[in-house]
Each structure stands twice: as structure tokens, then as C-alpha cells.
Amino acid sequence: MSARSEPPWFQQARDDGGLVVSDPPKFDLDSYIANYKGKTRIARLLHIGQTSSYLSNDALRLAISEAREGKDVELYLRVVKVFHEIFPEDPVSQTDTNWVDRVQREADAESRRLEAELRGYKNNLIKESIRMAYDDMGRHYQHIGALGEAVKNFNKEREYCQLPAHIAIMVNRLINAHIEQNSWISVEANVQKLRGLPQKPGEGEKLEAKLSAAQGLAELSTQQYRRAALTLLDCNPRMIQSRLEDTAADESYGEVITPNDIASYGALCALASMNRTELQKNVLDNTKFRNYLELEPHLRRAVSSFVAGKYSQCLDILSAHRTDYILDLYLSPHYDQLVSMIRNKAIVQYFVPFSKVTFSALATAFKTNEDDIIESLTELIGSYSLPATLDLEDGLLVANTAETRAEMFKAAMGAGQDYEKVLQSRLLRFAVSNANLDISSPKQQGVGNGTGAGDLLMGREYNAKGKGKPTKGFF
Template sequence: MNSGEQSNEPSPSAGISMAALDTLDPDAFDWTAYSGTYKGRALITRLTFISNLIVHASQSPTPRTLVLARAAALQAIPLLKETLDTDLYLRIVGLIDATLHPDKLPHPAAAGGSGNADEPMDIDSVYARKGAEKDGRPDAVWIEERRATQQAEENRLGVELNGYISNLYKESIRLTYLDMAKLDLKAGSLPKAVTAFHHAREYSSGPAHHVELGLLVIEAGLSFNDPTPLGGYISKVEAMLDRLHPPTSTIAGPTTSTMTQLQVQQNRDAAAHNQAVRRDVGVKLRVARAVAALAQKDYQRAARELGEISEEGGLQDWEGEVISTSDVALICAICTLATGSRDHTRRVLLDRASFHAAVGDSQGWIFDLVRAFVDARYGEALGILRKAEPYMILNPLLSPHAAQLISMIRTRGIVQYLSPFSSVRIPAMADAFGADEDAMLAELCDLAERAEIRVKVDLVDRVLTIKEEDKRADAFRSALEGGSAISATVQANTFRMRLKEAGVVIDPAPREDRDGKKGGGGGGGGGGSGGGRDRDRDHEREGNGGGPAWSTKLRKATVS
């Protein structure tokens, strides 16, 4: 198994709702809309994600979900045959075989969800022939050809690399390592590719090489749906970009009277080029920061970064290579609803023309969801969200966060519903949210226990009383606490200042260190006698009308 694909396989403990996926009709599923503008490795990752998700779920898959998993795997087979990724090909064929024979599925209770469907199929143990993938049988001839091609290419690049290293051709070494990384990516091994990129970085010269290399690593991680390499390279690319293409103001420079028209035009062209490059690289860095923030469950930052992508010109050459514009709009909308107020949601979603342009033709429900939430029609909004849950689960980027984001949106809706009232009847609130009265009551009690809302629940009359915040009392309490802290700090600093004026110094060293310094230290008699002679000289100076400086200051402080 290639470790580069492990991130695409969700954990059995991910808590995926198989009941939500069972609502989908495999025969009517819109594969064109699901594939969107994705292509290459990103599309392979997207299609194989469905099969891995269903087969390795913590709940037993239903017959309808198995049909969906098999359909996704079959669509991924032709794409995989355009690569050198034989390990993933064998695993997907194994998943197809498992969907045809449910007894081969990994048991949900098994540790780690491992099973036969998780391992590459043994091509020697089955009758393998071309075009038999739909029956769960691999194409043995294609596998042998691809493995031979990969081995020959690795040998060729290895020989070239050794020759370049012997002759110290730095640029050729760098380019060869880049070719090796691309070969590893084609073979589906992201860790080996990242290692090759690291070696190429050692032979890079100049900011341009570092920016190119950083973007290649980021693109590879995103296409494999693995955010692990993103963190370190985002900051490196940002730093090198400022060196390679400084801000326009520093490039254009002032226009003087001694400059010719040609020089002025060249400066303007250079500034325009730098601005275009910075905008292009900046959009890619925004995508990387958004995906990294999403992986860390920083949904507010993810929404902010994704919301600015369309404002800055869109994905351009990254469209479909790592993410699509429709997915950017979907994730931005869901994260904004989960973290923002209604006014904020209206401003960054409904009032933005770029967001309207980013939403795909098959995603009209996103507008219905946002409008219902902004207009405080929470029951309608949650109903739309329930219907959209399967598509969120099937999205590789949103799937690990779907349940939490839906819960956050529901909680935010409850909080916003209660904000203008002093008391609410629970039956009326349950009707507004389209929920059962007892379930609504249990949910409100749970939110109150978690301090999400400040309410009192009357179980007899079924009335919810909102505890009003006394802002005046809170302001006085905050001012009193701040004043007490400042007063204590002032008193401590005043006392310290008077001690310093009196020449009294407290040794901050530990007691054992202070004891070791007495008498010149315990290292030997000579040190002790030296300390004694110093004290004798101090007494002699004191007897002659002098004295240590600290004693003089102390006497002055006492007299005053």
C-alpha cells in the first residue's frame, strides 16, 4: 500500500452516517456534477474516496451504498490506468470485488477496520484479464507493463542523477530530482515525492526555484487530499515570494524627469508583471491556508480565506487540479454559516457577486440555504441542510467535518433565534425548527449545560426564560477587577523602588546557590580565606570613615 493514499481512506471511527448516504439513489446520482472540473490525480482521489468511505465506515454499508461505491470505483479505473499507481489500482479492484461479495467486507468491529478489502489484491490468485475490473478481477498484463515502465524510468533517472552528481552539474541535479518526484506522484507515492522535492531544494538557487518547489509540494499534497506537507511550505513560499516579487511600490519606483518614456513603460510593465505573479501565487497560498485551517477545524479562518479567492480572480490554472470553484463556494458557505452572524453571512455571501458566480448550476440549494438562514427561517434551513448532508459526506474535504459543522449551524440558529426574546415557549420553538418538542427540550438543556445559552427551563409550563446580561454591572465588575490588579502592581513596584533606593538587594538565586557563594565558595580553604580578607578590608574602610556603598546609602535613607 502506498502511504500517499492513506489520507484518502477515512477512519472507521469517523462517525459517518450511513443512513444519510442510504437516501441517495445510485442510479440517479449526478456523476457529472460530482466530478465537476476535477481532473488527474484530484479526480482519482475524489472518486476513490467514495469507495473507501463506504467500505471502511464504522457502520455496515447498505445495498444501495454498496452500489454507489462500486459505481465510483468503476469510474476511477480508466483514470488509474493512465497512471503508474498499480497499488491503488489493485486496492480499488479489491473494493469492487468486496462490493460484489459483502462477506469480504471488513467487519465494522474489527480493530482499525482492516480486512481483505483494504489490501492490494493478489493478481496471482485470480483469473486476471483485460476489462474484467467490473467483475472484481484486475488486468494482470497492464500491471506488469506499468511496473516495468516505472522500474525502467527509475533506473534511467538514477543513472542520470549519478552522472550529474559526479560532474557537479547543480541545475541538472535539481531538474532530475524534480523528474523523480513527478514519477513518484504518478506512481501514487506522495512521501517519496516529497523526499525527492526535499533533495531538489538542496540544489535550488534563488527565490524563483524555492517558490516553484514550494508550490509543487503544496499542489501534490492538495491533489492527494493530504494536508500534512502544507504547513511548512506555506510560510516558505510567502517569504520567498516577497524576495522574488516585492510589492509594486518598491518595484515601480518614482518617475523622475530624467527618465525616458521607454524606461517609464518598462517600470510599469515590471510592476504589472510582479502584481500579476503575486496575485496568482497569493490565490494558491489562500487555497493551501484554507485547507490547512479546515484540517485544524479553524472553520472561521477557512471561510475567510476561501471567500477571498473569487475576489482575487479565482483559481486559474489550479481549477480542478486541487479543488474546484464550486467546492470553494460550498465549503465557504457552510463554514460561514457555522461561525458567522446573520449580518456577516449576508455581507460575505449574498451581497458578493463573486460568490454568486462561484456557485455551480447544480448547487442552487446553497442559495436557498443561506437565504433561509439569513431570513431566520431556521426550520427550512435545517431541512435543506439535512438533504445536503449526503453530498457533504461525499466531499473529501468536508466529510470529516460534516457532522460537526451541521451541529454548529443548528446551535448558531438556536442562539440567534433566542437573542431577541426574554422568554420563549418551547412548543413554538420546536415548531419553528421543525423538531419534536421533547427532542427540542433535550437539546436546549444540553446547550444550557454546555453554557452555549444562558436560560432557565420551566419543565412544567414548557417555557424558556433567557437570562438577561446586566451590562452595567458587568462593566463595573470588570473595572473593579482591573483597578484592583493595577493597585496591587503599583504597590509592588513602589516597594521594590524603595528597596532599591535604600540599597537593599535581594538575591534571586536559589538558596543552595547563595550558600555555595559564602566565604568564597566551598571549593577550598583558599577561597574561604579570600572572602575573609575582603570582609576585613571592608571593615578597615569603614573604620577610616569610608564604608561599603550600600551602608552609606542605607544611612542616608535612614536619616531622611
């Protein structure tokens, strides 16, 4: 694909602090978007169109074509508006008012028909028909972009669900609607509800991959990176099989996420939140996640490099694929933060064997300049992640050495005080014993037979005749 001039809209977006990339990605747009289905295709194309100056025209044209295949008028108008703002001279950027009017009329007519059917079922008190009517209305409103109405109808459907399978279908639809709304707390709540339902043998395994994917996506979107990593690393590999087998097509989750996305999200969150031992155990040696990681071999190399202490090589791999990840709908807002966390953790790990390191050596190791390294070190020291100090005059990072002499004296003083307490207790025991003070230990119902506190110290107990026998005392 030949180089293209960048529309002025993207320069303005950069000036306003927007995230824009101009380099071509490593994926082919048509092949990439073919992995998805439903309205997420439009959402992802729209994100690419607003973020990549290289793919913008192609992505937005595809998004408009996809939107015209659906019934969501508002989504179509939003895509056309973005296309017009970026490419105002392109004829495709003009709104097709005839299509808008026709689809809007059809949507209104369908809404009235479904509502009339629901009223009829309610009058006849047919519970199963009422459930199906609410389900049809919820899906209809979701297709036309009225997500609030869709969620309302799915929630009303719950009252008429008579079987666990009906509840599972309804909660699945709620999860997808909430993902489309970016209502992540509701996504997590409904995932937990669905996990608590009884399932037929084999059905739970089919659902588990979808539930883990939805929960991991919600945790990533709410910046719970470690939890997202643990959830996605435990994702059932059935989702990969479903993409290869036509008979298992219903197990795919292309309307939200693909196995490649699970590999990317899981590996990056793990790199940002786990140490080298955990990465080896939970990522590289994980038989479940290995199936996903094979889809993104460069991420396996990145994780292996980090585990082996080759931090600059790991960061180089991530940097080489930055454009691809910035163009991902859900990963884009978090990618730079995740890489920053990975880089900071690598700096801490790199410094462990040293007492002093020059800023220039660190800059060379991490392929950056000294100013960036100093900024990173200042942040790490300020957050107490790096026990060291900056020597700006000599250009050194100096480890905080422990005062071993003071620690030794402190430990000796503590041992002496403990010995003194034990000695005083033993002397007290001998003194009480020499004074022939008989003391009984308290009974279960209370203190026994009018004896004094000395009995408690001596650890004696009395029988019914009042004669005591020595037992193990407190000393």
C-alpha cells in the same frame, strides 16, 4: 436511473458506524468528476463508491478505469479490493495481474533511469540539471504513489533552486504532495513559504487563488472552521476565469479542488462560525466571493435566509443537499458537525427576543421533535452558549434574567467608594498645604535636593536657587 438494491456491505458499514447514504445525489456523476484531474479523480470516486449505495457500482468502475490510466499500482489494487468487497460477483472486481506486473516493471525501470541521470549530473556538477533531475524524480514517485520519496526529492531540489520561480514550482509540488498525504500542517507551512517569495508582476495574483484554496482546505480538514471561512472568502476569482478560458488553464486547481468546492466549503464554514452581521458583510456583500457563490445558488439562499432570521428555511436547504456534501471527499467528515453548529447558533439567535419558549414551539420552528430539541438545549446551556434554564415539568426554556436591583446597589456602592477615595486625597492635599510643607518632585536623575515626601504630594518643583513654584500636583 432506476432504484437499485443495496449491497449487504453497506448495511454492515452502517452497523460499524460508517457514513453511508442511499439517496441519489443532485449531481450527475460523469459531469461532476469531469471537473477534476489527476489522482484526485480516483480518490473522489473511491470515496463515493464507499459512501453511496446508489452510485457505488458506477463510481468504482470509473475509479478502476482511471487507475489503469495511471501508474499507481497500490491505488489500483485498493480500488479493486473495495470493489470486490462490495460486488464480489462482478468480473471487474478481479485484479488484472498482467497490468500490475507490467506497470510495476515500467515504474522500476523509470526509477533506475532517473537515478542514473541524477548521478551523472552530480558528477558533472551541473546545478540546473540536478534541480530538474530531482524535480523529475519527485513527480515520478508521486505518480506511482511513493509520496514519501516524492516529498524527499522535492525537498532536496530546494538546494539547487537558483531563481524564485524555481522555488515556487518546487513548493507548489510539495503542497500538492502533502495534500495527497493529508499532511495538513505541512500544507499550511509551505503555503506561507510560497507567499513570502518575491513574484513577478501578475504572477502573485495567479498563485493567490491556489494558495488560498490549499490553505482553506487545510484549515477545514483541521476543524479550524472560522479561519477556513475567512481564507476561502478572500479567494481570488481568477480560478473561475481559468475554467472558462483555455489560455488560463494553468491557473485551475482541478488536481485538488474546484471553484464549486470553494463556494461550498467557504459558505458552510462561514454559516457555522459567523454571526448574521458578519455573514452579510463577509459573504453576501463580498465582491470576491460573490463570483464563487453564484456557482452554488442554493448556498446563497441559505446564507440569505439565515441573515434574515429564517433559520428553518436555511436548515431545509442544507438538509436537501446533504447527500451531495456527504459524497464530497473533504467535506464529508465535517458536514454533520458544521450543520449542528449552524443549527445550535440558529437556536440561540431564535431565543434572543423571548423570556420563555415552549419546547413544542422550538421543535415546530426547527422541524424536529422535542427530544432532539431538549438534547440540543442541554448541550448549549452546558457550554454556556445559551443563558437559560430548562423547565422540564412545564416544557419551557426560560431565559436567565439579570438581577437588576442587585446590580444597581452594587454600582451605587462602587460609585460611593470611588468618591470617598477622591475626597480623602483632596483633604490630604489641603492638610499638607496648610502645614507649609515644601516638597519637590523627583528630578530625572533622581529625587531632588534632599526634600521630603511632602514635596511629592504637593507637586512642587525647585529651581537652582532652591525656590519652588507650585505646579500641577497629583490631586
